[in-house]
Amino acid sequence: MIRLLSIELDKIKRNKAAKVIVSVYFLLIIAIALIASIEFNFANVNFRIADQGIFNFPFIWHFNTYVAGILKIFLAIVIVSMMANEYSYRTLKQNLIDGLSKKEFIFSKFITVVGFALASTLFVFLVSFVLGMFFSDHTEAIVIFRDMEYLFAYFIKLVGFFSFCLFLGILVKRSAFALGFLIIWQIIEGIIYAVMKWQLFKDTELADKIINFFPLEAMADLIVEPVTRLGGVRTIANQVGEEFSKSYAVNWYTVLIVAAWSAIFIYGSYKILKKRDL
Template structure:
């Protein structure tokens, strides 16, 4: 495992586009976390100024324990597309620079090539999750005046769900990159599928198979926090328990994505 990590680090450390995109992702995520409360307060002020008393005000105590974990996880999920682009770059660069072929010549097996990319998926997901954990802990301690250890830990399961969702989404992006090979086409397919192709059946058949489609089942790991605004807009909000069915379905999809990626590598002439 250490040798595989060394090999992958040598390739990644020299990839300027990877680091550029990763920095953009981290900065965008942190700025979103920092500006979230201010944005909600400004929105509330606009609601008050408009005189629309029927509109409920947005919650502004988003950094309090235990709700901070759910709130930040829900916001962070909208930035996962940036991390998927990073993952696509890592895979498609292997084709662009023939590094997979060189790795095979140096003695790596095709299974080990897939393991390297799976490691990338897990590490990128872990980095994002750690950022969420650190920011959530700092803001939770800063804004919560009276809390117990139980309050601090009570909704931490949403952070675990966020990690699982990221692993699933990045695994999907990895599979597409192995299938398509070209970065621009892969990103375009990912965007079209994520925001058009899957959304239509996901909502049309939401009471049946729609919620078990790949990306929909992952997103349902972290539903919207319970607020009057989401209720008014008929947006499904979360219960206190993450659905076990969606955890299982996401794990199955992850296994499928990894298996397809391996089959592509095993059958394709690199």
């Protein structure tokens, strides 16, 4: 495993574009945190986003993993281009000539995907922990380490999403087309949901349950939007007669669905590579 991972890391080190994109991803997470902590002055009124409770423990785990999840497209670009470069520079063929089996090749890509997801999760943990210690109203250990399941959900979400990107990179061979297909698939899921909701099933709940098994929707369901959990938002909603009854929990069955899709994408990548004439 160490040998395979070192091969992939060496390829990434030699790819300047990949290093830039990865750096931008991590810098954006830090930038968002810094902007939220800056105090602004509007019409002689001082305002700081951090004072609205977004960095309070344990809410910060939910908020930061949700925001960081939006930025995952940057690492997705690296995953897709990493696979496209294997075809463009013929490193895939050279690796196989040098004795690497196709199964080992796919496994090396998978552990790279897991490595990216793990590194991102640890980074989000560190940033969130530091921000929480500075801005949270409560820093007791029992409060700090509550709701840590959002970090686990974030990790599973990234592994699933990157596995999908890897699959598309192998299937399409070109990074631009693979990313385009990713966008198209998101649209396809939306169309399927609309057809089920308004045409096939009059029962909206049935359409919601079915669409939750689709890959991108399942990944999105792992960490639902956290904004409506804020006390200020709920107060405003109550004043206008609105109520939020949604569940914000990380559901075990959603974790299993995303994990299953991850396995399908990795296995599908191997089957495509096994049958393809290189």
